[in-house]
Amino acid sequence: MGRRRPARGVVVGPGQDCAVVDAGRGRWLLTIDALVDGVHFEPAWLSPQQLGEKSFLVNASDIAAMGGQPRFCVVNLSVPPAYRERDLRAVQRGIVAAARRCGAAVVGGNLTRATALSVSIALLGTAPHRIVTRRGARPGDRVYVTGTLGDAAAAVRLLQANVAAPSAPLLRRFRRPTPRLRAGRVLAEMGIVSAMIDVSDGVVQDLGHICRESRVGAEVRTAEIPLSAAYRRLHGKDPRLALRGGEDYELLCTVPVRHVSTLQRQRARLGCPITCIGTITSGRRIGVVDDTGRALPLAARGFDHFRA
């Protein structure tokens, strides 16, 4: 919302995973996100408790992308009149449970009537000493991603197709994403990442955010995209869902070449796998090449709430 001179106390303003604020009492991260019935999920896909958990976890993922630690959140629940009290309590329980697992507390909330169920959560977290944004990538930096990509998108495909016994590991990835809090903190503290973002809209689109903010391009090698066994059972080595699908909630970061060996040595500290999937380039576009080096057309971008 506007790019004029930041106001007093605003260290990092709009356009990042979190804002960074400082009023002379230490730096805090602040972020907000919402899950809306019919947009981010169908009621049959998530139990009320799972919806609550996921609503918190997607926020925590934004804190992870800035290397922070979630501490306090406030919740707005917009609820249709017909929504059952019991289900509402389950949503709340899910939020509280997920917050506690991440070391945070639900400190307040607001309940309002609405036509569709939606859960908005604002999360306040402590900031690391070194702030990492989407803005520092430089040509030559290596592009890394944690975990595996495409699992949640593959789960959504199964849910949309009403598959009788959808793959449990994929469903878990959709229902209960794992914010990479430890990895984010360690990467930020080590000072070896030049830019970082969480993968929520598909890796190509989120890499696009880093490239746009950093005024660079990137080349991604599909052969390097980390795919889970469950994903490969359904889609073989086809990386398309992993490239474009959303809701991975992994971390995507860029690492200057001089820091790559440090990352390799210290990778056990991250608590999750991390894989190099490409390189930052000086062009302004993102290219995707397959294992033969052939460029893949990027027909569709990642998930965009304002497209059909």
Add this chain to the structure above:
Amino acid sequence: MGRRRPARGVVVGPGQDCAVVDAGRGRWLLTIDALVDGVHFEPAWLSPQQLGEKSFLVNASDIAAMGGQPRFCVVNLSVPPAYRERDLRAVQRGIVAAARRCGAAVVGGNLTRATALSVSIALLGTAPHRIVTRRGARPGDRVYVTGTLGDAAAAVRLLQANVAAPSAPLLRRFRRPTPRLRAGRVLAEMGIVSAMIDVSDGVVQDLGHICRESRVGAEVRTAEIPLSAAYRRLHGKDPRLALRGGEDYELLCTVPVRHVSTLQRQRARLGCPITCIGTITSGRRIGVVDDTGRALPLAARGFDHFRA
């Protein structure tokens, strides 16, 4: 959400106008609120810019009720696909403008598709040295309210009735509430209020929140309810809308008798009128008496989003 032992760093948890958090770096207030199309307003009642302004101001009112200073906010906009880009920008402009007028900055946001327009804002503010909650009222304390009551509710009546030229002063109170930031800060700093809340659901209902939290009752004298000239032109001395109507965004506080003379002496510092409307009692109910001392039946409570 739950009343178990508060988590580390939580000074004041759920159930107040704001949460108070402290992670060893000073205390912060955190609050969230939402305005939903068709619930809190009809599109014809508020221009997009006014909607943006009001969305921020109702949050700032919660900060005022805790004696704090708004500093940083994040915004979630849930927007139907058909909503015009131009109007969306106007909503954002309104939020930014209202925040700036209150000494705060919009530091981040999130945009999502939805079936109905809604604006959720989470606001972070600095806390006063003395925290005031809804919980400290004691029998004998005097009940005070800032400004005048019932204006916004009277405006909503006019809007609902499609009156051709509705009263401008009343409309202004509905469209652009005045969070009583200065009054809230001064009252908290002076240490003379035992409990405080902002009047958003009607003074009787919000006094009920103070009474429930403080385990006391209250007697309100209708003859003392401050009514604006514009209100009186339409409703004479009938206080019913002023008692039950919502969206006043005035401050309601309780003052121990020993501090009343201090309040009287210092009232000019508040930046707005303040009026004694009743007394806290040891019973657990709220009584309303008219100017002859006769009890009024409280047929309807204030505005409740989950009633028809």
